[in-house]
Amino acid sequence: MKLELDNVELNYGDKSILKSVYFSAEKNEIVGVFGRNGSGKTSLLEIIFGSVSPKYKLIRINKKPIQKKLYKTGWVSYLPQYHFIPTHLRLKTIFSVYHISWKKFIQTFEDFAIYENEKATVLSGGELRIVEIYLVLFSKTKILLLDEPFSNIAPLQIEKIRELIKEQKSQKIIVISDHFYHDVLAISDRLYMVNEKRVFEIENQKELKNHGYLL
Amino acid sequence: MQKFKLSLVFYTQFLWVSLFANFFFYFIGIPIIVSLSAKIAFLGFFIFWRKIKDEKSPYVFYQNLGLSLRYLFLSVVVFDAVLLKICYAVFNFLL
Numbered sequence: 192m193k194l195e196l197d198n199v200e201l202n203y204g205d206k207s208i209l210k211s212v213y214f215s216a217e218k219n220e221i222v223g224v225f226g227r228n229g230s231g232k233t234s235l236l237e238i239i240f241g242s243v244s245p246k247y248k249l250i251r252i253n254k255k256p257i258q259k260k261l262y263k264t265g266w267v268s269y270l271p272q273y274h275f276i277p278t279h280l281r282l283k284t285i286f287s288v289y290h291i292s293w294k295k296f297i298q299t300f301e302d303f304a305i306y307e308n309e310k311a312t313v314l315s316g317g318e319l320r321i322v323e324i325y326l327v328l329f330s331k332t333k334i335l336l337l338d339e340p341f342s343n344i345a346p347l348q349i350e351k352i353r354e355l356i357k358e359q360k361s362q363k364i365i366v367i368s369d370h371f372y373h374d375v376l377a378i379s380d381r382l383y384m385v386n387e388k389r390v391f392e393i394e395n396q397k398e399l400k401n402h403g404y405l406l
Numbered sequence: 407m408q409k410f411k412l413s414l415v416f417y418t419q420f421l422w423v424s425l426f427a428n429f430f431f432y433f434i435g436i437p438i439i440v441s442l443s444a445k446i447a448f449l450g451f452f453i454f455w456r457k458i459k460d461e462k463s464p465y466v467f468y469q470n471l472g473l474s475l476r477y478l479f480l481s482v483v484v485f486d487a488v489l490l491k492i493c494y495a496v497f498n499f500l501l
Contacts (some may be wrong), residue, residue: 242463265472275466279419288412288471330470 192218193253194239194334194364201234202244204332208234209245210388216364216381218333221356223375224368225393225404226385233272235385236336239366240269250380270327272342274319276311282322283307291329299351300325317343321352328355334364341371353378371400410473412482420449424486428493439492445490446483453479 193240199212208231216222226232237243239250241260251256252266276285282303286293297304311319324340337356340359341349344371351369356365369375376382376396384391386402399405424445431441456464457475465475 240469242466243470250410260474263472265476268470269466271463271466273462275463275470277419277464277467280415284415288408327470332470371433 192333192364193251194238195249195251195254195262196235197249197251198247199235199238199245200247201231201238203241207388209238209385209390212390214239214383216366218364219361220380221360221365221367221378223379223382224366224385225372225375225382225399225402226368227404228383231388232385233338235390236269236338236368237365239334240267240336242269261334266332267336268327268332269336269340270323270340272339274316274323276319276323276326278310278312279406281308281310283399285311285322285326289326289330291326295329296322296325299355300348308375317345317348320344321348324352325355328359332363335359335366335367337367337369340367341374349374372396372405388406408471409473409477410481412468412473413478414480416468416473417482417485420482420486421489424489425493429497432494433496438490441466441494442487442490445486449482449486450479453482480482 194216196212196214199209201209212235214235224232224235234243238245238248239261241262250261257264283293286296293307303318303322306314311322312381314322320343324337327335327337340352340356344352353374356367359365367379377385382393382395384393384399384402384404386404391402393399393402396405427445428441429446447467453475463469468478
């Protein structure tokens with residue numbers, strides 16, 4: 192399975208955000224996306240997901256153009272930067288509607304066992320983030336878009352999450368954007384850099400310096 | 407079935423407010439069709455307002471499962487119309 196995003200032009204009012212963008216990702220690979228704050232990384236992920244409508248875009252799956260918003264196909268899951276779990280729901284309901292096993296979740300994250308019948312509001316920001324990452328990683332979709340999955344997460348948990356991401360890679364297309372660049376570099380097979388409205392494929396950490404992302 | 411269940415999960419956040427509104431509309435003597443129209447207008451405004459008020463979309467949870475905003479709105483309207491009809495019938499019977 193191959194996802195391609197082509198010919199993207201996104202403007203907010205008079206401000207041009209992305210222009211002449213080409214981006215691709217395939218099954219069994221993790222694609223890392225870097226860029227300075229405000230460069231358009233999140234917009235890129237939201238365009239793929241379908242929650243942002245640019246002036247122009249072409250999405251292809253296996254070379255076949257997809258006309259409707261990608262989330263309506265049920266093929267894609269998106270982890271936004273912000274918390275997306277509705278706070279009025281209990282965790283067991285949330286796992287049930289996503290068809291994800293609570294038992295398997297607490298085998299990996301034992302400390303969460305006490306929260307099964309609790310609403311999401313009782314979790315701390317970091318705990319909520321772990322639940323959200325797990326839901327997206329183990330959802331039944333084929334394409335995962337992860338925007339800042341490592342933010343607010345303790346180092347030990349980041350290690351676990353990195354392993355879970357790598358575990359899912361064989362079955363899915365995974366696109367990950369985060370400023371924890373060491374973690375992204377460690378798990379990514381290919382890298383992109385969003386800079387000056389364009390998206391560049393890059394090879395290594397040295398090119399992050401060339402693009403002004405690192406000193 | 408999955409979509410129906412999800413719509414119901416989405417609707418639960420409106421349930422208590424909706425019940426209270428039904429009770430209120432009934433006791434001030436508003437006809438059912440006017441109550442329904444007012445509630446649909448309010449729901450449409452509320453869902454749209456939540457969508458535009460900031461950059462954090464409250465609907466990603468449902469979009470990840472393939473549901474569009476339009477589908478969520480229409481399902482809420484249907485559930486709410488059914489609840490309104492039941493409430494008016496029960497109030498008529500009891501009072």
